Amino acid sequence: MKNKVKLTKKLNINKNDKGFYIVLSSSILDLDLNPGEKLTLGAIVGLSKNTGKSTATTRTLADMIGVSIRTMQNYIAKLIEKEYMLYSWVGHNRHFIPLESFKKNKDAKAIITSDILKNKILTPTYKLAQGLIIARGINNDLGGYRWDSMEDMAQYMGVSLSTVYRYINQLLKAQTIIRDTKDRLLFISNDFYSKEQRKQLKASITKVKQSSHIFIEPHVDDALDEIYQSM
Known part of the structure; x- marks a missing residue:
C-alpha cells in the first residue's frame, strides 16, 4: 500500500476524554516558541474553535499539557507578550482569544493525543x-x-x-x-x-479481502441441464 491513509475520525477536545488531542498547524510550529508554549497555544486554539475564546483555567491547561501551574503561567505570559493571543477578564477568570489566523489554518502538522x-x-x-x-x-x-x-x-x-x-x-x-x-x-x-x-485500516482491508473471495455460482441453462440429467 503506497498511499497514505487519511485520518478520518474527528475527535472532540475534552481533557477528560481519551480521544482528546491537540492539533498544531504549520503556522504554530513555525513560531519562535518553545515546545510547551506551542502545545499551550494549540490547546487554546482548539478550545476556542466554537466560541472564539477559551475559558479554560490555568490549572486546566496545565493538566492538559502535563506541566505545573507555574510552568503554564510562564507559557501563557510568553504567548501574551508575543501577542499570539489576547485575554479579557470575566469575573476572576481570564478568557484567552488566539489570533484569528491560527484558527483559520486547518493543516495538521502535529497531533498530540491525550x-x-x-x-x-x-x-x-x-x-x-x-x-x-x-x-x-x-x-x-x-x-x-x-x-x-x-x-x-x-x-x-x-x-x-x-x-x-x-x-x-x-x-x-x-x-x-x-x-x-x-x-x-x-x-x-x-x-x-x-x-x-x-x-x-484493518476493517477496510478485511472488507476488501472478503469481497475478493465472493464466488458467484454459474447459471446452468435449463436445456443443457435436462440433457445432462438424461445421460
Missing part, C-alpha cells in the same frame, strides 16, 4: 516530536509510517539528524512508538489516535 500529553516520562519537546509522527499517518499495511530515510524524518521535524535520533530513542524508551524489527525505517505510533486509525 495519552501522550499525560505521559509523565515525556517532556513537551518529546510530546511534540511524537505528535509529528502521529500526524504523518499510515502508509503501509502494518499500520505505521515508513520514512524514506532518517534524514527524511529529520527534515520533516525541522531538526538535525542527531536530534531526531535522540527523539526516537526517548520515544522508544517511553514505549510510545514501536520500531519494526525488520524495517528500521518503519515506526508505529502507540497512541489512542493511531490505534483507531489502524482499526479502521
Whole structure:
C-alpha cells in the first residue's frame, strides 16, 4: 500500500476524554516558541474553535499539557507578550482569544493525543516530536509510517539528524512508538489516535479481502441441464 491513509475520525477536545488531542498547524510550529508554549497555544486554539475564546483555567491547561501551574503561567505570559493571543477578564477568570489566523489554518502538522500529553516520562519537546509522527499517518499495511530515510524524518521535524535520533530513542524508551524489527525505517505510533486509525485500516482491508473471495455460482441453462440429467 503506497498511499497514505487519511485520518478520518474527528475527535472532540475534552481533557477528560481519551480521544482528546491537540492539533498544531504549520503556522504554530513555525513560531519562535518553545515546545510547551506551542502545545499551550494549540490547546487554546482548539478550545476556542466554537466560541472564539477559551475559558479554560490555568490549572486546566496545565493538566492538559502535563506541566505545573507555574510552568503554564510562564507559557501563557510568553504567548501574551508575543501577542499570539489576547485575554479579557470575566469575573476572576481570564478568557484567552488566539489570533484569528491560527484558527483559520486547518493543516495538521502535529497531533498530540491525550495519552501522550499525560505521559509523565515525556517532556513537551518529546510530546511534540511524537505528535509529528502521529500526524504523518499510515502508509503501509502494518499500520505505521515508513520514512524514506532518517534524514527524511529529520527534515520533516525541522531538526538535525542527531536530534531526531535522540527523539526516537526517548520515544522508544517511553514505549510510545514501536520500531519494526525488520524495517528500521518503519515506526508505529502507540497512541489512542493511531490505534483507531489502524482499526479502521484493518476493517477496510478485511472488507476488501472478503469481497475478493465472493464466488458467484454459474447459471446452468435449463436445456443443457435436462440433457445432462438424461445421460
